[in-house]
Amino acid sequence: MLELFQGYQKQLLQTIIALAIILLIRFLLYKTIKRVGKMGELDPNRTRLIFKYFNFFISTVGIFIISIFWGVNIDDLGWFISSAFAVIGVAFFAVWSILSNVTAGIILFFSFPFKIGDRIRIQDKDFPTEGLIEDIRAFHIHIRSDEGELLTYPNNLLLQKGVAQISKAKKDDDGKDSI
Template sequence: MSAPEFVDVAINDLSTVERVAVTVVSLAALVAAVLFSRRESARRESRLSTVAAAVGAFAVVVVTTVVVVVAWDAETIAWAAVASFQVQATMLVRAFLSVMFLVGVYVGTGVIHRAVSRFVKRTEGISEHQAEITYRIIQISVYVIALVIVLNLWGIELGGLLIGAGFAGIVLGMAARQTLGAVIAGLVLMFSRPFEIGDWVKIGDKDGIVTDITIVNTRLQTFDGEYVMLPNDLVGSDEVVNRSRKGRLRIHVEVGIDYTADVDEAMSLAKDAMGDVDDILTVPRPQVVLKEFGDSAVVLDLRFWIDKPSARRKWRAQTAVISAVKSAFDEAGVKIPFPQREVSGRAETGGFRVSEQPTVEATEPEDADQPGSAVRKDSKGEGDADDADEEDETDE
């Protein structure tokens, strides 16, 4: 008796309970193989190991299926099912080549990912975010090329497909022009890196901390607690000021001194006062520069630096400097003037008449005994006497 005949006889002699036991053991082995492959692929964290685990699991599935079919003496039914599909050899070859090609592309993109990661670690000018964007672009390009090759392998004409895709692209481009512009601007921002997450920036009239950068928009948190979402096309076309890039920031504070004050003394006092402030850097040293002649003061520009720039550090340092300089000027008697105006009148109009006391209109007294009333009466009496004398002289 040959080996196949012995196997057939042995299988035919199996009872129903034994067939069920063989099926249960086969399924348990299948589950164990799948779990083992998942654990190994997760532990190794490489695409090659993932593919190997998938191939191993597929082989176990095939073997388990064959064992179950043979155990239940269902070979005839299985072959009849296969024959009913009328599968041709060329289709099987195409399917096998397509699967193997796609598996190779999947493994190849994993190799590209590791190569890009190693390149980023050796290069300081490229961030991980830029490397990830580069890898995604390469991955999409490779997948598109692989899809075109597989379609050609199956004899699918791409002419009509490309024409339809081109027409659809035109329609979508017209409908989503602003969104596509934001996406393109987002790619440019990700590669040019004018700012990164956590930077303190000023974009147009918006000032805040960058909280997120997506392919479509950039998100800021202002110092009033507001979240602002800016489309990337607006960010790319507007002025961007990054206050965190260099790790330090120079702050300007203007203060005016009286024109009669000693400028050199005031500058020295301001510089010494800034030197005693702990919230600013000593290197570079604080500086005091004469800026301009103001309307009522000589304007000094106080310049100092802070490290790790943030709005809170800026406000704290600015407050400390203003308080220290104000105290130093008060102790030394340096006057910080307030705006004054000099008013003059034109000569041709007579100028201004200035009175030391306000003019008070005379009122008629109610009581005749008041001194003012008596004077007026006396004056009036004297006037009447004079008039009488004049009349006498006339008569004469």
């Protein structure tokens, strides 16, 4: 058993260092995303969702780097990744709207132009929408119209259309947003 550890001592050390760096980056990103969410007074669920996206990205890069430390041939890995991206690319092309909505959700998180409880009007000539934002999710937002209808509006259209903020969310006695 000792011979096994001595034979792979360099790879084990590199893996431990890589894991420590990945955990440090993950921790720093968590703090940054949490701070941005707090500054923008965003819903904690949105903050957790953005953290999951970045956590997935960091984990993927970490696995790639650690696999190189353990002697995976870069050419073979390149073939594997290019084949995987070809399959994933076809799948994403088939569901491009999902990808664009998730990307728009990330952009809306970091720019936080509006939040839950705000009253907005979407400047769309075909489907004008006005109401109170009840929820902001990864793919869409929920808007309660004056007639009581719950409208689901895709995030990518929020970036494409003009959005007028009619009023901001009201604060209750604790300083929290109330609808």
